[in-house]
Amino acid sequence: MTVITMPVQPARPAAGSPPPPVPWRRMVWVTWRQQRPALVTLLGLAAGLAVFMLGEGLRIHHDYASLFACRPAGSATCRDLSSSFGSGDWHVGDAINIVLQLSPALTGAFIGVPLLARELETGTFRYAWTQGIGRQRWTIAKLVLLGAVFALGAAVLGQVNSWFYQPFAQQQGMTPLSAAVFGTRPIAFAAWTLAGFILGAFLGMLIRKTVAAMVATLAAYAGLDLLTWQYLRPHYPVSGLWPAQAVEACWLLALSLLLGAATVWLARHRAA
Amino acid sequence: MNVIQTSGLGKRYGGGWALRDCTLALAAGHLAAIVGPNGAGKTTLLNMLAGLAMPTAGTATVLGDQDPGSAAALDSIAFVAQDAPVYKNLLVSDMVHLTRNLNRHFDQRYARARLAQLEIPLKKRAGKLSGGQQAQLALTLALARRPRLLILDEPLSSLDPLARRDFLTTVLTAMADDGVSVLLSSHSLPELDRVADYLIVLARGRLQLAGEIDEVLARHRLLTGPAGEAGACARRFPTVQVQQADAQAHLLVATDAADPAPPGWEAHPVGLEELVLAYLRAPSERALGRAGLPGLSHVDQAEPTRAAR
Secondary structure, three states: OOOOOOOOOOOOOOOOOOOOOOOOOHHHHHHHHHHHHHHHHHHHHHHHHHHHHHHHHHHHHHHHHHHHHOOOOOOHHHHHHHHHHHHHHHHHHHHHHHHHHHHHHHHHHHHHHHHHHHHHHHOOHHHHOOOOOOHHHHHHHHHHHHHHHHHHHHHHHHHHHHHHOHHHHHHHOOOOOOHHHHOOOHHHHHHHHHHHHHHHHHHHHHHOOHHHHHHHHHHHHHHHHHHHHHHHHHHOOOOOHHHHHHHHHHHHHHHHHHHHHHHHHHHHHOOO | OEEEEEEEEEEEEOOEEEEEEEEEEEEOOOEEEEEOOOOOOHHHHHHHHOOOOOOOEEEEEEOOOEOOOOHHHHHHEEEEOOOOOOOOOOEHHHHHHHHHHOOOOOOHHHHHHHHHHOOOOOOOEHHHOOHHHHHHHHHHHHHHOOOOEEEEOOOOOOOOHHHHHHHHHHHHHHHHHHOOEEEEEEOOOHHHOOOOOEEEEEEOOEEEEEEEHHHHHHOEEEEEEEHHHHHHHHHHOOEEEEEEOOOEEEEEEEOOOOOOOOOOOEEEEOOHHHHHHHHHHOOOOOOOOOOOOOOOOOOEOOOOOHHHO
16 A cells, blocks of 8 residues: 655755745835834825925915015015915915925934944844845845835925926026036936935944934034035036936935945844 | 755855854754854854755755755745844734745645644734744744744744743654754753754854764763873873873763773763763864764863862
8 A cells, every 4th residue: 555645844945946036015014014113104104295385385386376466566565475485385385395495404413323223233233134024135126126216206306396396497587407406307316316225324334323324324414405596407418498407316225225235235244 | 864964164254264164964853953163153054954055165955955945945945043033014814824925835734733732813913913922933933834844043032931931842742743854053952952863063153063862962071080190091092182180080981882981980971961061062163073082182181170178
């Protein structure tokens, strides 16, 4: 009689044959579950800001249209309209602009930095990086997934802002390339947000101390921003808005890739 | 197949060597204990075997010929670091799901059954568990991966005696059921005396002794004789430690029962704890050969023994 026994457990792989890797898609849940508080907070703030900008934007566009259409220009009515637009509306516009200009740096400092520095500080990297997926795939997946989400969110917010800020830019006769508006246009804004996030993750991995890396991220981001509008943007070989946006996005993307690769290299070679 | 094989393995941090010249071969099926004081290089060795740290010198392979940290090695080795790190803000059920997602093999039924048995609630935050429960959670997650080698760094140090017993029972059950090999470190030996069958002694970053416990005990003896002849006797045998009282000397020597004691000397078998303490008290600066037999290492003018008092 032949007895056929079935293995209860799947057979273990024979030594020597490299196992198929853990699928990338598993990292979607892992990243979501681990970064959920940060993601919910950030995307919540972004959504709140977008709603606020849409609401205020309608009012501001209406105010500006009334002001623009007001005749005769020197009348008391027109002066009232002008002063209300120049104070109340401009305050809202300036505040929104400052928040947006700062947000890539803050994303880098408060979400990029802790991504790896917290793991190193609390010792949980010893858990995460000894699982079957391996630290390289783990690090790449987190950087790519979060970077993509933040860049996408920034692009949407930048698009809302392009419309929101129109009256102010028109009134001031700003060119599309002026510093106040260029960096928060959708393409450049997405690229800056991605670069800020990856810069934070890189410095967190390099410095390994959350607070110190946050300070370094804010400083490095400010330096990069200053360098860009002082020295780089004036030398872009194109003059139109979208070509210039593309140039800025390209080099920021290249910088992000470089910093991302350096982060993965550090994670691979300098863990313990 | 050797689950662990190292040759001249060394790791330097900053200026100093945390581990040097470590040559070791551990066959499958053992529960091996790495014993040594704090700073002996235990964590450094385990980190290199788990693929977390890169060797500065020498080589290490795991599970036959795999590089530590390679995909194949990570797939079959489960590592629980010191203080059993878990994500404190995640629920226990999230830790289970997380580990399942990060590995090709994961026995979710086993994990849930064991957590239920340990009365660890799935809906509690991992950070709110007691130290013993966190250690058990980390061990459960590691075992549910069905590893071929389980590496545990100081797993017992944060546990109370009851939790220690439960923890070791879990490990021994997994060894019996699943044939997993276990390598664990500890700075105190007594808690491992009954469970480990292979011993690795580290001190000051050097391997002092390695071998199956029965065999290590069989090749060491305690010789007692007149203090005046201690020097001559110590030259004749590879001596680990000399303790002299007024009239009597006690020599811990590496020699088996077939070798007769010199005239006037009495030979006794040596206890495991006594043996390990002798190696820790007089750590050899030289690396040991495969046999783990030291030469004359150190003469310890120890406090008078009980017999002399």
